Amino acid sequence: MKQSVIEEIFAMDVFNDAAMKEHLPKPVYKKLKETIEKDVELDPEIASAxxxxxKEWALERxxxxxxxxxxxxxGITAEKHDSFIAPTGDGxxxxxxxxxxxxxxxxxxxxFPSGGLRATFEARGYTAWDCTSPAFLKEDAAGVTLCIPTAFCAYTGEAxxxxxxxxxxxxxxSDQAVRILKLFGHDEVDTVSCSVGAEQEYFLVDREKYLKREDLIFTGRTLFGAMxxxxxxxxxxxFGSIKERVASFMKELNEECWKLGILAKTQHNEVAPAQHELAPIFSTANIATDHNQLIMELMKKVAKRHGLECLLHEKPFDGVNGSGKHDNWSLVTDTGKNLLDPGKTPHENVQFLLFLAAVIQAVDENxxxxxxxxxxxxNDHRLGANEAPPAIISIYLGEQLEDVISQLVETGEAKSSKQGGRLKTGVHTLPDLNKDATDRNRTSPFAFTGNKFEFRMVASxxxxxxxxxxLNTxxxxxLSNMADELEKADDFDIAxxxxxxxxxSEHQRIIFNGxxxxxxxxxxxxxxxLPNIRTMVDAIPSLTDEKTIAIFEKHHVLSKAELQSRAExxxxxxxxxxxxxAKTMIDMVxxxxxxxVISFITKVATSINQVKMACAEADTSVQEELLKKxxxxxxxxxxxxxxxxxNTNKAGEKTNGKEQAEFFKDVVVPIMEQLRAAIDYLEMLVGKEEWPVPTYADLLFEV
Structure with a gap:
């Protein structure tokens, strides 16, 4: 696709800044921009304009x-469509x-799930326009629909x-970061935004084979399957050469993303067979979230057009790498300054070191x-499986920052920063390269990667x-506690x-570079x-911990009732x-x-009898051993x-959500694993023509 065409289609389906500037009266545009960029309250008078x-923009399209x-x-998106039509008096x-x-x-x-916030008969809920995330158009078999990103709240106000x-x-x-920045003399900063880039891993398999696997259809992963x-x-x-069929899918996916203003940047084959990745350029957190939801939806939709099925499950295939969603997070001022950029001499960058220390403390304490x-x-199948970050939270900082921190902790002063130098390739015709001051660590769940943190545990x-x-909260x-302390200090520099x-010094334990x-x-x-929380069920109580409730209520992010509802x-x-x-396994087995298997062993038994009848002295030990196994x-x-x-029935009889989840984890899941082991072993013995579903070889290598 030519550059001019890409530029022409990019964001063509988005009511973005350019569209607003073209279609809105100047005073309305100015007020709306203030709301979006300066956290100013939305003026209801401009809503009609x-x-x-x-509407006019959408109708044109x-x-x-x-x-x-x-x-x-x-965890997915929802939408209820209303037409623009209204009756006139003349019919x-x-x-x-x-x-x-x-x-x-x-x-x-x-x-919708409410975790007890709303009873079944309490049906009213409200969606409220999020003007900071631009409206967009979706085109499908239903036609063209104007999609307005919104928040969703209960009649009583809970999220x-x-x-x-x-x-x-x-x-x-933003509020707390601005407080800190004011202390450093940055009065020009009004807001700080959370910048996010969410890398998306996924699998592509042949759709016809997918439709022959009940487990993939109902659960998103293979409940059975031998390697x-x-x-x-x-x-x-x-990073291998991309197959033609997959490349065709990626080309159309990129075009669909670009039309929606999604900055799809990188695409490549991932480690596992049939696994791939898409990475976008950074956006503010709410727009990045909207875009990632659209990316997942587009992946599913576009894959079907190419006779493929996109699998977003964290572990669709046992024995090969699962999929994650690496969440790249940083803080950026409205003046364009990345607060997690260490600069060339991080040991002298006091502001950076304070924000770095704040993140380290926040991660360690929470x-x-x-x-x-x-x-x-x-994600329980993926974390810690020698392919993804372990279930233990730690922070990787790299040699440069680890050295700076060691100097500060041990001597009270950091006097130098390790530099990257030059990388000599050893080939005269190749250029020497500027080398970063630190390596990367792909085994870390929370890694500093130059000017941001990459949270690599997130489920795909x-x-x-x-x-x-x-992270924000x-x-x-x-930052709030730091600001409280620093605002009272007589000498800011010393403080x-x-x-x-x-x-x-107090939170050095969370740093691990190995x-x-x-x-x-x-x-x-x-x-x-450091806590080693192996399963989702074991992690859920942290939502209703007294410390969590206090922090989230203090910053008006979630109330105690809202946190309890999310735990439920x-x-x-x-x-x-x-x-x-479990029910899918029962059905398939x-x-x-x-x-x-009965059909197969019957054939084997028949074969033994027929051989014995033909030749009583014939050796049928191989067939008999196979029959016995x-x-x-x-x-x-x-x-x-x-x-x-x-035990699945027993679990269903439990009415307490926590007890039911724990029973499934402790009792049902181990039985499922044992049942799978028996079936997977049988797959390696039974003839391929008798095996009732496509195998891993069929799914992973025949795209």
Whole structure:
């Protein structure tokens, strides 16, 4: 695609700044920009003018309907479409869209997860226009629809979505960061935004084969499957040449993203066969969240057009790398200054060191909560599996910053910063390269990568709103306490120096630059007192910890009731996910695997009898051994199947969300693993023509 074409289509379906400038009266445009950029309260008087301009723009592009596009606690997006038509007195229609319709919507709130905030009969909920995230157009079989990003709240005011807390947390971290910056003399700074870039990993498999796998359809992952002879051990897929079919998918995906103003930048093959990644350029956190939700939706939609299925589950295939969503997070002033940029001499950059210390303290003091923010049932299969960050939260800073911190902690003063120097390639025709001052560490769950932190634990299928809400809030709390202390100081320079040294000394335990995959690190982390929270269920209590409630209520991000509701929603989500997986396993084993194995061993038994009849002295030991192994494994599978049925029913009888989730984790999941082991072993014995579903070799290598 030519550059001119890309420039022409980029953001063509977005009511962005250029579209607003063209369609809005100048005074209205100015007021709206102040609201977006300066956190000024929305003036209701401009809503009608904006609604009219937005409608005219959408109608020009063929839109017939509009929707308040929101992100309930399901983790996916929701939308209810209304047409622009309104009746006229003569029996005709006109196209109308009022300011009231723009600002406020009223979807039914009773059927979305509320964690006890709303009873079933309490149906009223409201969507409120998020003017900081631009409206956009979606075109599908239903036509063209104007999508208006909104927040979603209950009739009583509690947040029922993921965006409202995110927006609240963005205001909180901005307020506290500005307080700190004012102390450094930066009176020109009015706001600080949370900047996010969410890298998205995913798998692509043939859709026809996908539709033959009940487990992929219902759960997003393969509940059964033996490893093929070749996996990812040759590292030949990573950054390898992209297959034609996949490249065609990526080309269309990029175009669809660009039309929506999504800055899709990087695409490549990931480590596992059939695994890939898309990375966008940074945006403010709420826009990045909206864009990532759209990216996941587009991936699913575009894949089907190419006869493919996009798998966003964290661990769709056992034995090969799973997928994550690396959340790159930083803080940027409205004057364009990245507060996490160390500069060339970080040891002299006191402001940077203070913000760095604040993040380190926030992560150390709230590690369980941060672990929870990246948790879902699928991520339990991925974290710590020698392919992804371990379940232990630690921070990688690299040699340069580790050295600066060591100087501060040990001597009270940092006098130097390690520099990168030059990398000599050893080939005369190749240029020598400027080398960064520090290496990268892909085993770290929370790594400093030059001028930002990369939170690598985040699950591939989840919204990035939750992790960034937590990051913003816990950092806001530390900055708030730091500002309280520094604002009272008689000598700011001495006070800030002492505060940096004290903070880094007290929280140095969270810094780890080594191999996060090693068993030695698990032992070392335990010695340091760092929590090792292995499952989502074990992480959920951090949401309702007294410290969490105090921090989130102080900064008006989530109330105690809202936090308790989210804990209940997470318990329910875990229980429902494992329940669906267990029932799918029961269905597949009962209706597919057991009949297939019986058919196979019957053929083997018949073969033995026929050989014996033809030649009584013939050696049938191979057939008999195969028959015995398959029969014994079939017996084991049947036994585990019955255990799974009994205990899945027991789990369903539990009415307490926490108890039910814990029962699924402690009792049902181990039985599922044992049942899988028996079936996977059988897959390696039973003839391919008898096996009832596509194998890993079929799914991973035949795209």
């Amino acid at each position: 904006v609604a009219h301009a937005m 063929g839109a017939t309907h509009y929707t308040h596009w929101f992100q309930p606690m399901t 005709g229609v006109i196209m109308e869209f009022s300011g009231k319709e723009l600002v406020k919507g009223e979807p039914d709130a009773s059927s 029922l979505d993921k965006k409202t807390p995110l927006l609240r947390s963005m205001e909180a971290v 093929p002879p070749k996996g990812q051990e040759l590292d030949d897929h990573y 590690a369980p909560l941060l672990r929870m923010s990246a948790s879902n049932p699928g 299928s989840m919204s990035v709103a939750g992790p960034n809400t937590v 816990i950092v806001a709390e530390v 800030v120096h002492d505060l940096i040294k004290k903070t880094l 191999n996060g995959y090693s068993d030695a690190w698990i032992e070392e982390a335990e010695r340091r007192g 929603i997470h318990y329910e989500a875990y229980a429902k996910a494992i329940n669906i997986e 009962s209706k597919q695997y057991i009949p297939a 398959c029969s014994n494994l079939l017996t084991d599978a049947k036994k585990e199947l019955e255990e799974l049925k009994i």
